[in-house]
């Protein structure tokens with residue numbers, strides 16, 4: 296299927312932020328200082344003979360590292376030879392998995408609000424999108440609807456944990472429910488976008504949480520394709536490195552398609568990522584202290600300058616700001632007005648729904664330098680100042 300010309304909401308809001316010279320809290324940019332050891336490794340590798348095509352499955356050393364990451368953080372091994380594939384970012388992995396595993400017209404279930412590449416990826420594969428809504432205000436999963444979709448014959452289900460844009464992570468109860476679904480529907484296969492796989496936080500404490508994944512259940516492991524983003528893990532999203540983890544038959548299908556899309560990911564960057572993570576696996580969480588500190592700062596600034604109580608961010612680096620108590624404007628209209636009149640850009644949630652449904656939230660990215668967060672939130676507060684009761688103490 297040929298897609299209609301379109302520009303993503305991230306590109307649109309970023310362009311508007313530039314045009315208005317506004318603070319950009321919209322796009323999911325990771326503005327974090329790279330680990331000097333990673334940059335050193337990059338120049339070291341650049342002098343090595345690593346500049347030709349790698350195997351389409353990816354550099355063996357990097358596949359081993361990715362397998363080790365899964366073993367180390369989730370206790371679930373994958374065979375680097377037959378179950379791990381390096382991709383050009385999670386984005387390529389998502390499209391490839393869908394294209395490799397679906398037939399034209401196949402129903403593919405996915406959950407909204409949904410990351411922007413899911414619907415186009417399903418459409419490009421000529422499959423049939425079946426969007427289901429997460430349930431507000433906690434964005435819990437619509438279990439009965441999932442069950443019904445599988446009962447009507449859906450085979451593929453595209454999931455995302457930790458979830459962009461809501462920051463929701465997976466809980467042990469969810470894992471049990473997914474297991475029951477898999478038992479009830481033997482045809483079900485889960486494609487799970489875990490681009491933020493290790494970025495999980497304790498809700499109200501400045502602490503990382505224990506990551507959880509469908510791969511930890513043996514039945515679900517056999518019926519899942521896990522998708523990771525080394526770009527996010529290394530804080531180098533422009534490097535375009537990602538991967539899939541899947542049992543051999545699913546991996547074979549993915550590799551078959553992928554070799555004809557990009558053939559392989561950039562060899563120098565694969566070699567650098569492998570060498571960097573090989574020596575210290577805990578470098579996979581290098582940015583976590585900074586992200587936690589910025590999450591805390593964002594909460595404090597929102598309470599100090601604005602009327603918004605943010606929803607808890609349990610994963611990724613986004614907060615949702617509920618706007619319905621303060622305005623009847625559509626979220627996209629408000630986001631544009633805030634950018635133009637107050638000089639701060641955020642992302643409205645309605646473009647994360649295929650039908651433009653507007654649940655009344657703006658998304659804010661906190662992977663930004665402190666001074667950017669401070670000025671951006673101060674500007675948000677000019678539009679939505681804290682409610683001050685007669686005794687003068689902010690509510």
Ligand SMILES: Cc1ncc(COP(=O)(O)O)c(C=O)c1O
Nearest residue numbers: 384385386410459490524526537
């Ligand atoms: C949920 C989700 N999946 C996938 C991606 C894309 O990851 P990558 O940059 O590795 O292609 C993003 C990027 O923001 C994302 O938020």
